Amino acid sequence: MSPLISGLASVASLIFNATAGGPGKSTASRRSGADVEPEPSAVLTLSPQAEALAGFAGKGILVSQGKLENTLGAVARGSAGAAANAASAALSGRPVSTQDFQELLTRFGADDAQKAQLTAGFDANKDGSITQDEFLKGLAKTKGAQAGSDFSQAVMQLMDRSGNADGSVADKEFAAFSTAFAATGAKRAGVA
Template sequence: MSPLISGLASVASMIFNAASSGAGKASARRGGEAAPPEPSAVVTLSPEAQTLAGMAGQGVLATQGTSAGTVNAVGRSSGQTTAALPGGRAAGAVSKDDFQALLTRFGATEDQKQQITAGFDADKDGVITHDEFLKGLARTKGQQATTDPFAQAVLQVMNRAGNADGTVGKDEFAALSSAFGLAERRTHTA
C-alpha cells in the first residue's frame, strides 16, 4: 500500500472515531461533567418488565420491594370494586392532578403528562382507578407497544426516571407502579 493511501486511511479512521465518540463525550471532556443521557426514541421492556406488564394485564400490580432489587405483587380478586370515599372519590383511584404530579416526579414533559393521563383515564372521569392503571400498564407489553404513542410515552417516562438506556427494566417498571400504589393509599386515607 502506498504511503499516501495509508495516510489517508489513517486520517479517515481518526475522523470516523472522533465523529462516533459523540458530542456528550466531547462536552464531558471539556466541561468535566457528563451530559445527562437522552431518552431513546423507541423504548422497549426487558424480559422481566415484559412479565410485569403481563401480570398487570391479569390484574396484578408489581411494586418495589423493601430489599433492593425485589418486586412485590399486589393482586385484587376479579370483579372487586373500589369503595367510595366522602366527596364521591373512589378508594383506589388517583385524581388527574395527583397523577400528573406523580408523572412530574418521574420527569414527564407537559405533553407526556397530558397524553399519559388521558390514556390511563379510560372513562374520562378525571380519576385513574387501579384497574385503569393496570390496563394502561398492560398496553406497554408486546410488539404493539413500539408503535402505540401512549405506550411509548409511558415507557419513555419510566426509562428517563431510570437509567435512560432505551430498555425499561423491572425496577424502572415497578417504580412507577409503586408510586401509583402510594398515591392510591394516600387517597384512601385522605
C-alpha cells in the first residue's frame, strides 16, 4: 500500500474511532493508543496550482518566478527567452554539479541525509551532475501516483519547509525551488 493511501486510511480510521467512541461505548471497545500509534502528518500535497506546475515539468517546461512581483514564467527546453527568462534559457544543456545542487539544498534547509537522497533521486544517470531534464523529471514525480514516494515527499517537504510549512506546497514554493535551480545553472554558465 502506498504511504499516501496508508496515511489517508489511518486518518479516516482515527476520525471514525473518535466519533464512534461516544459516551455509550466502553473504553475497552475503543482502540487504544497502544494498538495504533498515530503518525505525524508527514504526507504533503501539492496545491492545485503547484500540481499544474508539476505537470508542466513532466512536459519539459521549467516554471520559475520572475523578478517583478513574483510572477511566474515558463521556458520550454532549448527555447530562447526574454531577459527575464535568460537564466532558465541559459541552463538548457548545462548540467548543475551535484556539489552545487547540494549547496542549493542546504539553502532550502536540507540535512545531510536529505541532500544525499535528493541528489541521488535527481541525478538519474548517476553521472555526478543534474541536467535540466533530470531536474524536471524529478519535479514531475511530485504529481499523481508517484507523489506518495519517499523521494517526492522529500522534495515537497523541502519546498514547503522553505515556504510557509503548512503541509501543502503552493505554486510559489514550487516555483521558488525551480528558480533556485535555474539560477544555480545560470551561475555555472556565467549568466548573471
